[in-house]
Amino acid sequence: MSFFAILIALLLEQARPLAYDNPVHGAMRGWARLVRRNLDAGQSAHGWLAWSLAVGVPAMVAWLIYWGLNAFSPLVGLLWLVAVLYVTLGFRQFSHHFSDIRQAMEAGDDLTAREKFANWLRVDAQTLPRSELLRQVIEHSVVSAHRHVFGVLVAFVFFWMIGMGPVGAVLYRMAEYVSRNWRPRLDGTPSAALQQAAATAWEWIDFVPARATALGFAIVGNFEEAVANWRSEAERHAPGSDGVVLAATAGAINVRLAAQAPSDAVLAQGEAGGRADPQMAHLGGVVGLVWRTVVLWMLLLALLSLARLVG
Numbered sequence: 001m002s003f004f005a006i007l008i009a010l011l012l013e014q015a016r017p018l019a020y021d022n023p024v025h026g027a028m029r030g031w032a033r034l035v036r037r038n039l040d041a042g043q044s045a046h047g048w049l050a051w052s053l054a055v056g057v058p059a060m061v062a063w064l065i066y067w068g069l070n071a072f073s074p075l076v077g078l079l080w081l082v083a084v085l086y087v088t089l090g091f092r093q094f095s096h097h098f099s100d101i102r103q104a105m106e107a108g109d110d111l112t113a114r115e116k117f118a119n120w121l122r123v124d125a126q127t128l129p130r131s132e133l134l135r136q137v138i139e140h141s142v143v144s145a146h147r148h149v150f151g152v153l154v155a156f157v158f159f160w161m162i163g164m165g166p167v168g169a170v171l172y173r174m175a176e177y178v179s180r181n182w183r184p185r186l187d188g189t190p191s192a193a194l195q196q197a198a199a200t201a202w203e204w205i206d207f208v209p210a211r212a213t214a215l216g217f218a219i220v221g222n223f224e225e226a227v228a229n230w231r232s233e234a235e236r237h238a239p240g241s242d243g244v245v246l247a248a249t250a251g252a253i254n255v256r257l258a259a260q261a262p263s264d265a266v267l268a269q270g271e272a273g274g275r276a277d278p279q280m281a282h283l284g285g286v287v288g289l290v291w292r293t294v295v296l297w298m299l300l301l302a303l304l305s306l307a308r309l310v311g
Contacts (some may be wrong), residue, residue, distance in 0.1 A: 001078055002160045003305040006153065007298065009085035017092030024087045028058060032178055040194045047193035051201055054178055059170040066165035077165070084166035088173040089152045091290075094144040101137055102283050105130075134278035135257055138286055142249045143242055145290045147176050150216065151209035153297055157304075158208075175205045203240055210241030213293070214248035220292035221252025225275075233258055250275060253285040 018025075032054045039050040062084055070077030097120040104113035110130055117137060118125040125133065152169050159168030179202035182190045218226035229251030230244055236258040237246035250257040256275040276282075 001074070001081065001305070002157060003298070003301045005078055005081035005085055006089070006156070006301065008082045009089055010091075010294075012082070012086055013090035013092055017096075018087060018090065020093075022087070028174065028177065029181075031058065032174070032181060036182065036190055036194065040190050042191040042193055044193045044197070047191065047195075047197035050194055051178065051197045055171060055174040055201070058174055059167045062170045063164050063167045070165070081166055084169055085152075085156065088166075088169040089149060089156070091145070091149060093148050094141070098137065098141045098144075098283075105134070105280060105283075131277055134280070134282065138249070138255065138278055138282060139238075139246055139257060141286055142245060142290075146210065146213045146245050149290075150213040150293065150297070151176070151206060153301075154209040154212045155205070157301065172205060172209065175202050178202075206241045210244050214244045216293040216296055217245075217248045217252045217289055220296055221249075221289055222254060224251075225254065226251035249286070249289070253282060253289055255279075255282045255285070 035050050035054040039046055039053065066077055066080050066084075069080050097116065100116045101113045101120075104110070104116060110133070114125040114128060114133060117123075117128075117133060121140065125136075128136070152172050155168035155172035156166065157168070159165070159171070175198075178198045182194050182198040184190075184195065214226070214230055218230070226248045229247045232247075233250075234243040234247040237243040237250065246257055249255075254275050256277055
């Protein structure tokens with residue numbers, strides 16, 4: 001059932017992408033904001049309580065609805081799985097930014113590309129050199145693909161296998177959202193305790209999905225380079241699990257993403273096979289890498305579903 005639910009959700013999302021200001025995401029943002037305002041009292045216990053309610057309540061509601069509908073009719077339960085995956089899983093929640101930037105850069109319009117990049121991430125990108133813009137577009141696109149697609153897939157499949165339906169997809173997306181949203185603000189909120197709880201919980205939850213994404217990139221890309229870069233340079237690319245994903249990406253498509261020390265740069269220049277600075281061709285390489293990984297995980301999920309059916 002999970003294979004068909006994921007396949008249908010992905011096809012629906014490609015045909016009719018969910019708008020950013022859709023009511024479901026708006027309700028989840030409102031729920032997280034309500035919890036923060038009412039429970040953030042500055043203590044560690046309050047931070048963990050707020051996180052548990054902000055993330056756990058939507059996940060449990062999704063599971064209870066699935067449990068009730070599935071008991072009534074497995075077909076209705078499947079429709080609920082598709083609906084939950086449709087709002088938590090998908091490329092089109094971020095890929096239009098990547099496509100717009102890529103088209104502008106291919107047309108030689110770097111000014112428009114920088115404006116679109118700035119609008120995407122709410123940053124000042126007017127002074128970014130072209131190579132740095134390419135690097136950041138690759139990095140943010142890969143991390144977004146992990147968080148919106150592969151991480152959700154891994155979390156969903158794990159909880160589905162233990163009989164909890166869509167809990168994993170909702171848990172992962174809500175945990176990712178609050179880890180981004182509960183960061184320091186100009187008005188002094190949220191508290192340090194709440195920030196710590198959200199960041200720590202996200203690090204735990206994303207540990208396995210990030211490494212599954214990195215493994216997928218390695219399998220469909222340059223395996224040896226991806227694994228070597230993952231093991232030796234993950235911390236150089238980014239802190240935490242994002243560094244694992246980016247290091248595997250850099251090795252899989254043979255691109256230099258991490259900042260290098262001068263000695264490393266000299267060594268890379270002197271070696272045939274050293275990774276190249278980001279080029280336009282690497283944007284196409286990222287697209288191919290991501291889609292090949294999707295096909296890989298869908299094939300594995302189909303085999304898993306078939307094995308469960310036969311067993």
